[in-house]
Amino acid sequence: MMTDKVIETKDLVAGYGKMVILHGIDFYVTRQEIVTIVGPNGSGKSTLLKAILGIARVLKGKVYYEGKDITNERLDKISKMGVGYVPQTNNVFTNLTVKENLEMGAYTIKDKKEVERRMEEVLDIFPDLRGRLKQLAGSLSGGERQMLAMARALMAKPKVMLLDEPTAALSPKYVDLVLNKIKEIRDSGVTIILVEQNARKGLEIADRGYVLVTGKVAYTGPAREI
Ligand code: ATP
Ligand code: MG
Numbered sequence: 001m002m003t004d005k006v007i008e009t010k011d012l013v014a015g016y017g018k019m020v021i022l023h024g025i026d027f028y029v030t031r032q033e034i035v036t037i038v039g040p041n042g043s044g045k046s047t048l049l050k051a052i053l054g055i056a057r058v059l060k061g062k063v064y065y066e067g068k069d070i071t072n073e074r075l076d077k078i079s080k081m082g083v084g085y086v087p088q089t090n091n092v093f094t095n096l097t098v099k100e101n102l103e104m105g106a107y108t109i110k111d112k113k114e115v116e117r118r119m120e121e122v123l124d125i126f127p128d129l130r131g132r133l134k135q136l137a138g139s140l141s142g143g144e145r146q147m148l149a150m151a152r153a154l155m156a157k158p159k160v161m162l163l164d165e166p167t168a169a170l171s172p173k174y175v176d177l178v179l180n181k182i183k184e185i186r187d188s189g190v191t192i193i194l195v196e197q198n199a200r201k202g203l204e205i206a207d208r209g210y211v212l213v214t215g216k217v218a219y220t221g222p223a224r225e226i
Contacts, residue, residue: 044215045212054075083160098140102152160193
C-alpha cells in the first residue's frame with residue numbers, strides 16, 4: 001500500500017499489562033516531517049513511542065509503518081525495518097568508547113568497510129565527536145551523550161527516528177544545539193517524532209504538534225498554532 005505516512009496509529013489503546021495508559025490515539029507523521037509531542041508528566045508521551053516500538057502493549061487499535069501493520073511486532077524487527085529510537089535515559093554504553101558506541105549502532109552490518117563509511121557520514125553531522133572517538137562515553141557531558149545517542153541511532157540508517165526528550169536536563173545552550181542537530185538530521189532525509197518537555201522550543205522546530213493529556217490527544221495541528 002502506498003502512503004506518505006511513515007508511522008500511523010489508529011485508535012490506539014495501549015499500556016502495560018492490563019493497565020491502560022493511552023485511550024484511543026490517532027497519530028501520524030509524514031515523510032521528512034518533524035512532529036513534536038508535548039504534554040504534562042505522565043500523560044503518556046513515552047508510552048506512545050513505546051507502543052509504536054512494540055515495547056508497551058497495544059490492547060486495541062493499530063500501528064502502521066509505511067502502510068504495513070506492525071502492531072505488537074517485536075522491537076528488534078521494527079528497528080531492522082528502519083525505525084530508530086533514542087530512549088529518555090540510559091541511551092549510551094558508558095563503559096564503551098565513543099567509537100564502540102557508534103559501531104554498536106550498526107551491529108547488524110557485517111561489512112566493516114560499510115560501518116566505516118557510515119561512521120564518516122554520521123561524524124559529518126556530529127563533527128565534535130570526531131576528536132573523541134577513543135574516549136569512554138561515560139566521560140562525556142550530558143549534552144555530548146545526547147549527541148552520541150542520536151549519532152549511534154543514525155548509524156543504523158533509520159528512515160524515521162523516535163526521540164524521547166533528547167534535551168532533558170541540558171543547559172539552554174545545549175538545548176538549542178541538540179534541537180538544531182535534529183533539524184539537520186531531518187534535512188538529511190530522516191523523518192522525526194520528537195517528544196519534548198521544553199514545549200515551546202520543541203514546537204519551534206516542528207511542522208506539526210500533538211498535545212497529550214491523560215493518554216488522549218487534547219490538540220493537534222500546525223506547530224505554530226499550539
Ligand atoms: P514524562 O514527561 O514524565 O516522561 P510521559 O508523558 O512520558 O511522562 P509515560 O512515561 O508514558 O509518561 O507514563 C504514563 C503513565 O504510564 C505513568 O502513569 C507511568 O507511571 C505509567 N508507566 C510508564 N511506564 C510503565 C511501566 N513500564 N509499567 C507500568 N506503568 C508504567
Ligand atoms: Mg516520558
